[in-house]
Amino acid sequence: MTADRPTIDEVVARTDALIRGDRPVADPLAAGDELLAMGEAVLEAWIESRDKDPTDDEVEGFRLLGLHRQGAKGDPSFNACRETCREIVYHRNVIHAETDSALQQRMVRLGAMVVRHLALFVGGKLQEAGLGDFCCSSRPVRQGDGNKNTTGNAAAPV
Amino acid sequence: MPDDLKKVAYYPGCALEGTGHAYNRSTKAVGKELGLELVELKDWNCCGAMEVKNIDPKIQTYLSARNLSIAEDMGFDKVMAPCNGCYHNLKKAEYDLKNDAGSKEVNARLSGKAGHKTYEPGAVETIHALDWIKQAVGEEELEKRVKNSLKGIKVANYYGCMYTRPRHIFPEKDKGPASESTSKPHFMDDILGAAGAENVDFPLKTACCGGAHSLSDSDTSTKLVLNILEAAEACGADVVATECPTCHTGLEMHQMRAEKVLGRKTNVKILYFTQLLGMALGLSAKTVGVQENMSDSRAFLKEKGLG
Numbered sequence: 374m375t376a377d378r379p380t381i382d383e384v385v386a387r388t389d390a391l392i393r394g395d396r397p398v399a400d401p402l403a404a405g406d407e408l409l410a411m412g413e414a415v416l417e418a419w420i421e422s423r424d425k426d427p428t429d430d431e432v433e434g435f436r437l438l439g440l441h442r443q444g445a446k447g448d449p450s451f452n453a454c455r456e457t458c459r460e461i462v463y464h465r466n467v468i469h470a471e472t473d474s475a476l477q478q479r480m481v482r483l484g485a486m487v488v489r490h491l492a493l494f495v496g497g498k499l500q501e502a503g504l505g506d507f508c509c510s511s512r513p514v515r516q517g518d519g520n521k522n523t524t525g526n527a528a529a530p531v
Numbered sequence: 532m533p534d535d536l537k538k539v540a541y542y543p544g545c546a547l548e549g550t551g552h553a554y555n556r557s558t559k560a561v562g563k564e565l566g567l568e569l570v571e572l573k574d575w576n577c578c579g580a581m582e583v584k585n586i587d588p589k590i591q592t593y594l595s596a597r598n599l600s601i602a603e604d605m606g607f608d609k610v611m612a613p614c615n616g617c618y619h620n621l622k623k624a625e626y627d628l629k630n631d632a633g634s635k636e637v638n639a640r641l642s643g644k645a646g647h648k649t650y651e652p653g654a655v656e657t658i659h660a661l662d663w664i665k666q667a668v669g670e671e672e673l674e675k676r677v678k679n680s681l682k683g684i685k686v687a688n689y690y691g692c693m694y695t696r697p698r699h700i701f702p703e704k705d706k707g708p709a710s711e712s713t714s715k716p717h718f719m720d721d722i723l724g725a726a727g728a729e730n731v732d733f734p735l736k737t738a739c740c741g742g743a744h745s746l747s748d749s750d751t752s753t754k755l756v757l758n759i760l761e762a763a764e765a766c767g768a769d770v771v772a773t774e775c776p777t778c779h780t781g782l783e784m785h786q787m788r789a790e791k792v793l794g795r796k797t798n799v800k801i802l803y804f805t806q807l808l809g810m811a812l813g814l815s816a817k818t819v820g821v822q823e824n825m826s827d828s829r830a831f832l833k834e835k836g837l838g
Contacts (some may be wrong), residue, residue, distance in 0.1 A: 392761070453692040453739040456714055460734045486762040487734050493758060494739050497751030 378414045381499070384492040387411065391485035394478070401477035405468030408484045409437055412461045412491055416440035419451075419495045435462050454494050460487045536667035539658070540607035541569035542598055544617035545577055551614065551776025553820030557805035558613050558660055560819055564812045565668050565676070569611065572601045578612075578620040581743060588627075589637040595624035596638050599657070600650035613660035613805075615693040615775035619700070621657040626700040628652040659694065660805065661718040661774055662711070670725035678813035679837055680727030686807070687733040687768035687799070688719040689759065691778040695737060719774055719804050726811035731766040735759050740781045749785075753792060756785035760797040769831070772804045779803060783825040800828040810837040 379387065388411070391404065398404045413436055417427040420443055432438035441458045445451040464484030471477050547555035562569050575598050577583070579591025599621060602610040612618040627634040629652040642649040658666075664673075695701065695713035704711045711718050716737065720730045738759060741752030760782065763771050773779040782801045790796045801824070809819035816838025821828060832838040 392765075449697055452696055455696075456737045457735070457739075459714065464734065483734055483762065483765060486758060486765060487738075490735055490738050490755065490758050490762075493751065493754045494741075497741065497748060497755070500748060500751065 378417065379411060381415055381418055381492050381496045384411045384415055385489055385496070388485040388489035388492065392482055392489065394482050397474075397478050398481050401468050401474070401481055404481045405465040405484065408461055408468075408481070408488050409435070409465045411488050412437045412458060413440055415488075415492050415495050416444050416458075419444050419499065422499055433462075437462060451498075454491055457487055457491045457494065460484075461491065533667060535609055536567070536658075536663060538568040538570065539663060540602040540605060540610040540655075541571045542575055542578075542602070542610050542612045542617060542621070543571065544575075544612060544614040545580070546614050546616070546776035546780075550780045553823040554613060554776050554779065554803045554805060556823070557803055557809050557819035560814055561664070561805045561809045561812065564809065564814060565664070567663070567667055570605065570607070572598060572610070573605065575601060578617045580616055580620070584620070589634050590641075591620060592624045592627045592634045593638045593641045595620045596628060596650040597642070597645070597647065599624065599655045600642070600648055602655045603650065604648065607655065609656050609658055611658050611660060611663045613774070614777070615659075615691050616777055618657060618659045619693040619696075622700040625652050625657065659718075659774070661694075661722065664722055664808070665718045670721055673722065673725040673808075677726050677811050679811055681723065681807060681811050681835075681837075682727040682729075684728050684807075684835055685731050685767050685769045686723055686728045687731050687763035687766055687771050688716075688723065688736055688804070689733070689740075689763075689771050689773055689778060689782070690716045690719065690736050691742075691773075691775045692737055692739050694775065719772060723772060723804060723807055726808055728772075728807065728811075731763075731768045733763060733766050733768065735762050740778050741785075742777045742781050749788065750792075752781060753785045753788045756782055757789040757793065757795055757797070760786055760789075760799050761795075763799050764797055768799055770800045770802055770807070770828075772802060772807055774804050780825070786826060800831050801826050802828055 417440065420427045420440065428439050428443045429436060430439040432442055437458055441455060461484060464480050464487060468477050468480045543555050559569060576594055578598065579594040583594060584591040599610065612621055628638060639649045695704065695716055698713045701713060704713050724730050739755060740759060741755035771782060773782065779801060786797055806819040806821055810816060816829060816832055821832065821838060
């Protein structure tokens with residue numbers, strides 16, 4: 374684990390603070406980048422838990438999307454957070470493109486909710502490792518281990 | 532109205548006979564009100580849901596294929612499945628039977644053993660309730676039929692994670708503005724917008740609700756749902772509209788649990804899109820089964836002049 378990288382619990386705590394929004398964020402552009410960095414930290418934790426080195430590759434110009442692609446490889450259920458990652462990128466981009474301060478503040482808050490969702494989703498998966506295949510996306514029939522119990526085996530009791 | 536959509540085969544699936552009964556009731560009521568006909572599959576079976584798929588994906592493919600075979604035998608080329616899980620599984624079976632020789636072989640063998648015709652891919656198209664209403668009626672016609680506009684109601688449309696994923700089993704999606712998008716689905720927004728609702732920009736419309744963790748790790752599910760509901764409220768929504776019985780039940784259940792366990796109360800209402808649409812078409816709250824929901828939206832609906 375990278376020393377200066379926030380843990381998933383720290384990401385949740387930080388996003389909670391941004392969502393509460395006790396006072397306006399002083400530098401919305403930096404906050405937008407922080408959202409992206411927190412998303413990357415969450416995905417890095419997931420990838421490292423699977424004994425892999427997080428990639429530096431980018432997809433559509435964003436490492437977060439590259440990390441998501443890496444994290445979903447061999448685990449289609451991880452695609453359940455694909456749009457969540459894209460929403461983080463979207464919110465970060467709007468914060469950077471927007472000049473209206475109130476809208477920037479709003480996007481920081483909503484973006485923090487999206488990051489928090491990613492952190493909760495990945496945190497849950499890390500706790501319940503193995504339940505991934507139980508989740509939404511189908512286990513690909515092309516994947517070898519998906520055929521272990523199949524009725525293709527003559528001994529199978531079907 | 533396209534003739535092939537006016538009367539379609541109906542696959543309610545297990546959830547709509549249980550916790551999702553209000554979705555079943557409201558879907559049928561809306562169809563009737565719009566002059567559409569649903570013919571329930573005879574002797575349908577479970578689609579294989581998540582459990583069978585996890586143990587043996589090919590048995591899930593067979594179970595779903597049997598339902599498609601029944602639809603074909605009944606003379607239909609379209610079957611409507613309102614549950615995201617069923618819709619996803621029937622689509623997945625179609626894809627697997629087209630692309631995987633092993634799945635095809637297992638399906639043929641089990642169909643023979645069970646004594647029914649083997650389903651061949653391409654014979655029946657699976658559609659969702661959203662496809663059905665959007666394509667059979669469309670926004671223009673819906674606008675004309677609205678009796679009680681949803682004007683003044685801010686809606687966050689929540690599609691859940693199985694309606695658009697994985698992308699490869701939905702070849703008809705992402706084909707331009709008129710088709711559904713897998714990254715930013717909009718059919719529910721279109722339908723409820725036509726009924727007068729104000730759709731809010733909602734960033735978690737396809738986010739995971741923790742459905743699969745509901746029993747094994749309720750706390751994670753509660754936190755995920757709470758985040759969805761708090762985000763909906765932050766976006767200004769009065770209502771989260773749903774189109775899946777599992778998501779709907781999860782949102783309702785964990786909304787209550789979040790208040791009880793985490794002390795975090797959200798006030799956003801949770802209603803099936805068919806309930807909102809039905810009331811906009813002039814049906815009563817009772818007819819669309821609002822009283823069967825776990826969360827109580829009746830006072831809110833009354834205040835808005837619905838039901």
